[in-house]
Amino acid sequence: MTLKNLSMKKKSHLTAKTANKYDLYEESVQNVDFEVEFISKIYKRKNKIKCKSIREDFCASAKISSAWVKDNKNNIAYAVDFDQKILDFAKTSFSKNMSKDELDRLKLIKGDSLTKQTAKVDCVSAFNFSYWVFKERSELIKYFKNAYKNLNKKGLLMLDAFGGYxxxxxxxxxxxxxxxxxxxxxxxxxxxxxxxxxxxxxxxxxxxxxxxxxxxxxRLWSLPEIRECLLEAGFKSTDIYMQGWDDEKEEETEEFSKMTSCDADPGWIAYIIASK
Ligand SMILES: C[S@@+](CC[C@H](N)C(=O)[O-])C[C@H]1O[C@@H](n2cnc3c(N)ncnc32)[C@H](O)[C@@H]1O
Structure with missing residues (x-):
């Protein structure tokens, strides 16, 4: 039996006892290849140059950062989370599938995304709605101000949101x-x-x-509330990208398009891009 076979056999016997919840989260929730491509594409479209450095706030297992440094040998990433347990998990999984050069370009940082200072980057991301832990307007603005401070001159803060009835x-x-x-x-x-x-x-x-x-x-924040807070924190402008819909397949597509109005769908996901 080959190694691959062995691990597949192990996987098919997953139970509550044998599974690792962080692995399951990565498999079911995250789509980091899409997000890496999205960050690159939107930054290039906005600034006409390549995005090189990112800060992944609320990074959990820092999957985006790891895919980011793998995507290009000039890319660097700072990944911030305040939970030592998840950072330890990230470190262990990195040691298995990242080269020394890739590891040198990724800094795992234990800290509060609300206040932590890092080197300035081209893009700060806070995905999977993590910034919704800030329930007060003043706190949300404080977080956006911190992201602003950690961005280069033409930097972008990228967030996601969900909504609908x-x-x-x-x-x-x-x-x-x-x-x-x-x-x-x-x-x-x-x-x-x-x-x-x-x-x-x-x-x-x-x-x-x-x-x-x-x-x-x-807190379930609405898009206009988030945009108002971003402007109050100092961002120059904000764009909303809504997920596309395939009429034939009757399912969401992987395409997100910039929009100023859209249908009142029962459930939607959006990206919010704030420009410094
Ligand atoms: C929804 S999960 C991570 C989502 C991940 N970014 C993704 O794209 O799937 C939220 C993570 O945020 C971290 N977290 C929550 N509040 C935080 C804060 N104020 N500063 C840093 N990390 C925080 C938690 O420890 C947890 O790992």
């Missing part, structure tokens, strides 16, 4: 992967504060599960 509902959505089921649980929503509590659960073929593998306590 489904975002205000308490619901569970399951997606089947080869060896596990991913479950997105919008457990509670308070219309008075727009506070949202969500969980990710993982379920396995043997009936076992990892309940509440991840918990998120967020």
């Amino acid at each position: 489904e975002a205000h509902q308490e619901l569970e959505e399951k997606t089947q992967y080869k060896n596990f089921t991913y479950c997105w649980d919008q457990s509670s929503f308070n219309p008075i504060t727009s506070e949202l509590t969500c969980y990710i659960h993982f379920e396995f073929k043997d009936g076992s599960s990892i309940k509440k593998a991840f918990e998120y306590n967020w």
Whole structure:
């Protein structure tokens, strides 16, 4: 049996006991190749030059940073998270699949994205809605001001957001992967504060599960609120990119287009690009 076979065999017997929740998160939630391409494409379109340096806020296992330094030998990345456990996981997985040169161009930094200072970069990213941990307007603006401070002259802050009427509902959505089921649980929503509590659960073929593998306590910010806070923090302008829809397949496409108005879909995902 080859090594590859062995690891595939191991994977197909995934259970709550044998699975690593960070691996499952990467497989089910993240699409870092898309995000690396998106950062490069949008920065080039805006500034007519290549984006070389990024800071990945709320980086978790710093997957984007790792794909970024692999994408080009001149690329550098700073990855910031305040959870030592996830940074240790990132470090261990990097040691298995990154060269010394790649590792030299990626700095894992333990710190609070709200206040941490790093070298100035071309792009700061905060994806998978992580900045929604800031529930007060003043705190959100403080975070945007910190991102602004850590950007080069023509730097871009890239964020994502979701919305639509489904975002205000308490619901569970399951997606089947080869060896596990991913479950997105919008457990509670308070219309008075727009506070949202969500969980990710993982379920396995043997009936076992990892309940509440991840918990998120967020404020569901609207696009106009986010844009207003970005301008107040000092950004010159903001653009919204909405996800495309394939009428024939009746599913979202991987294309995001700059828009100023769009349909009131039940659920949508957007990227927000703020220019310094
Ligand atoms: C939603 S997850 C990570 C999302 C990841 N960026 C992605 O694209 O999938 C949120 C991460 O943010 C980190 N985090 C939350 N608040 C933070 C803060 N104020 N500063 C730094 N990291 C923070 C958590 O430790 C966790 O690893």
